Amino acid sequence: QVQLVESGGGLVQAGGSLRLSCVASGRTFITYTMGWFRQAPGKEREFVAAIRWSGGSTNYQDSVKGRFTISRDNAKSTVYLQMNSLRADDTAVYYCAARPVPIISARPDQYAYWGQGTQVTVSS
Numbered sequence: 001q002v003q004l005v006e007s008g009g010g011l012v013q014a015g016g017s018l019r020l021s022c023v024a025s026g027r028t029f030i031t032y033t034m035g036w037f038r039q040a041p042g043k044e045r046e047f048v049a050a051i052r053w054s055g056g057s058t059n060y061q062d063s064v065k066g067r068f069t070i071s072r073d074n075a076k077s078t079v080y081l082q083m084n085s086l087r088a089d090d091t092a093v094y095y096c097a098a099r100p101v102p103i104i105s106a107r108p109d110q111y112a113y114w115g116q117g118t119q120v121t122v123s124s
Contacts, residue, residue, distance in 0.1 A: 002026045002113040004096045009118030012086055016122070020081040022096030022115055033099040034079040036070060037108055038092035038120075045095070047106035049081060059104045064090075088124040093117040 008020040022034070035050035049060045049070040058070055069082040079096065097111035105111070 004115035006096045006115040006118040009120045011121045017084045022079045024077045035097045036081045037095045040092040050104045086122045
């Protein structure tokens with residue numbers, strides 16, 4: 001069993017920054033891919049970014065490229081999402097997810113484990 005706990009959400013003005021954290025526990029993660037997804041009210045859950053646990057390969061949704069950075073600290077079993085230049089349309093609940101294969105995917109159904117989510121609200 002894998003447990004994921006997100007933190008770092010909150011209210012920020014447009015143009016501001018937040019850093020989300022996701023701590024993983026329960027298993028070794030050397031072969032796991034970690035992803036961040038988000039879901040705004042009335043919309044489907046969408047891919048934001050992902051990183052292979054070993055190797056550091058990353059992938060981003062086009063709308064966040066150049067503004068968001070995903071990173072990981074294997075010693076702490078933690079993955080981060082640094083979000084800069086935030087916009088009102090970034091407002092959503094952000095979820096951390098884990099995929100037990102070392103291949104990045106943007107599909108939510110490819111991720112077996114999910115955190116509870118953390119709210120990010122960007123005021124314009």
